[in-house]
Amino acid sequence: MYKSKANCLFGNKSLINYSNNISGMKIPFLILIGLLLTSCSKKEVSSLMINSPDKKIQVHFDITNTKPVYSVTFEGKKIINGSKLGLEFKHQEPLTGNFEVTEVVRNTVDKKWEQVWGEKKEVRNHYNEALIRLKEKSGNKRKLNIVFRVFDDGLGFSYEIPKQDTLDSLYITNEVTEFGLSDNYTTWFIPANYESYEALYQNKLASEVESANTPITFESADKSVFVSIHEANLTDYAGMTLKKQPGSDLNFEADLVPWPDGVKVKTKTPMSTPWRTIQISNSAEKLIESTLILNLNEPNKLKDVSWVKPCKYIGVWWGMHLGVHTWTLGEQHGATTKRMKEYIDFASENNIDAVLAEGWSTGWEKWGKPKAFDFVTPYEDFDLKEIVAHAKKKDVKIMGHHETGGDAQYYDQQIKEAFELYKSMGINYLKTGYAGPIQPSKQYHHGQYMVNHYRKVVETAARYRLNVNAHEPIKPTGIRRTYPNMMSREGARGMEWNGWSEGNPPEHHTILPFTRILAGPLDYTPGIFDLLYKNAGKRVKWNNLDKGNSGINTTLSKQLALYVVFYSPLQMASDLIKNYKDQPAFQFIRDVPVDWENTKVLNAQIGDYVTIVRKDINSDDWYLGAITDENERELNVKLDFLDHKKEFIAERYKDTKDSHWKNNPYPLQILKQKVSYNDTLSIKLAAGGGQAIRFKAVQ
């Protein structure tokens, strides 16, 4: 697997192994060993460096007092100080020290690959790798490998425990991975939580952060260093949170989400951990453009992807969050045959691909009780066959919905039957939900049991040609590369919170692209037009979180800009369809694509503003989204990303001088102007505002 381009020499064993790697070259290498042995035998080499291809990132690996330690520099600045590595177990001594290096195998990869769908079509996978084989010097002489891959946009490292006589079944009780920050960076984070990512981000100095979910993002005071810590390819392992080491200001360590008995990971050798990732750049813009997480995942495993298609959708959804419809059967029931047909007709007339129905199957009245949800029996006013037939006639897709209430065990028992039903109906989009405590009891949403459950759903869904949109999910770690039917997910404080809590403040949207969305697509569900609920009707308080919120906390044009800024291959137009009728601004939602050939970030300040442009995969058009926090601002944007040989009509959806997120969110101006690549646009954003632009290529 590891074909070396060059080998770092760690004593004589590595030399012999290396010589064996290259068949037919043994004799010259044995001579070389002879020559080098003299210089290596006296002074045992115990450190090595792995550079990024552009040499700006350097990872230093050391054995210090027999313990493995790594550190990271970027553009000559220390980012991560010497930090510990290792694993601890229930019935085994820890694998944290008493090590010697037996071999280092280096490798360089530089390959391009294409996404089935994504922020950009082509991705370059370019890294330098070192596989470091460690062995205990005494006792059982157990083995542990650590693999580093260093890219221009950051690094990943993973532990591998090879198969060995003295290590078979393993109960990992702690991962000793440390991230010792070198500086007291400004930090954006949500506190560690084993159950939910639906919190508002906090902005503190790293020294004030006690724990965090990942991604957690750091910025140096002079804004020359941006770092985000997360993980890639979270497979058959517990999710990682970070906690501050007791008594330390800047040292975080991995804190894995436990099983009910306190064990973190139950596994067997050979095994490897997810990649611990550190994205690094000298600008906030480049952080968003990073492809590190995807590159650290396995290639697409699905052979036929003809059914894997990004889509725009509407749904019977917001009415329930507003409290004007119900999931349960009754007078205000949302998902009725009649309403579904209206939604399907609207979708078909407005370039929307699919319609979601929540509250279509029985069980919602048993919310909170065990085995509540039924995934195959529609409510009596929801005629599944008739709805599907109508949708087919109108060339609109249905997005099915499975709310489990957290009862993964019960869902597991029914999954085949439930997926079979959708398959027989030709349904190939599925939204899932886990809103409630997990069953089996005392399992956490983000522990190994659920990581495996979520994956099983994705793999099973692939066999039934279902594209998945998971709510209350495990965080994204790039699995979409391997299973492109794992399209989008929540895992953030989304639009729904505006229905019943104090809402999401304007700043929230300017943090998500630099934190949660670095990990992967977000089903935020933008597109509310009735921003102050003037048109909602009588609302009913339906949960204890309800703070009687009275608005969305953005201007109307910011809602449009979110379709470009928040990346997702599934984008919902989330308002009641009556609120889109006769709205000129809805044209942007009709037009905006959900699959892109390329993405560029034009300007960014975390928590303040960001402007992103994306090129449509099916045309020469580009789309721009610019958003701001609670402050109004003006951004000058060069259009040099546009095709130099073409002219464009910029269709701009802008705030007016009177727009304001709080009391005056509706004013929006639509302006059309001819532009080309050498123009600069001045983009004025109202407080809590945004701007959305379609650059339509003139044929």
Ligand code: NOJ
């Ligand atoms: C929470 C999900 O995020 C939301 O989209 C859904 O409507 C409810 N659960 C009910 O399933």
Ligand code: CA
């Ligand atoms: Ca949710």
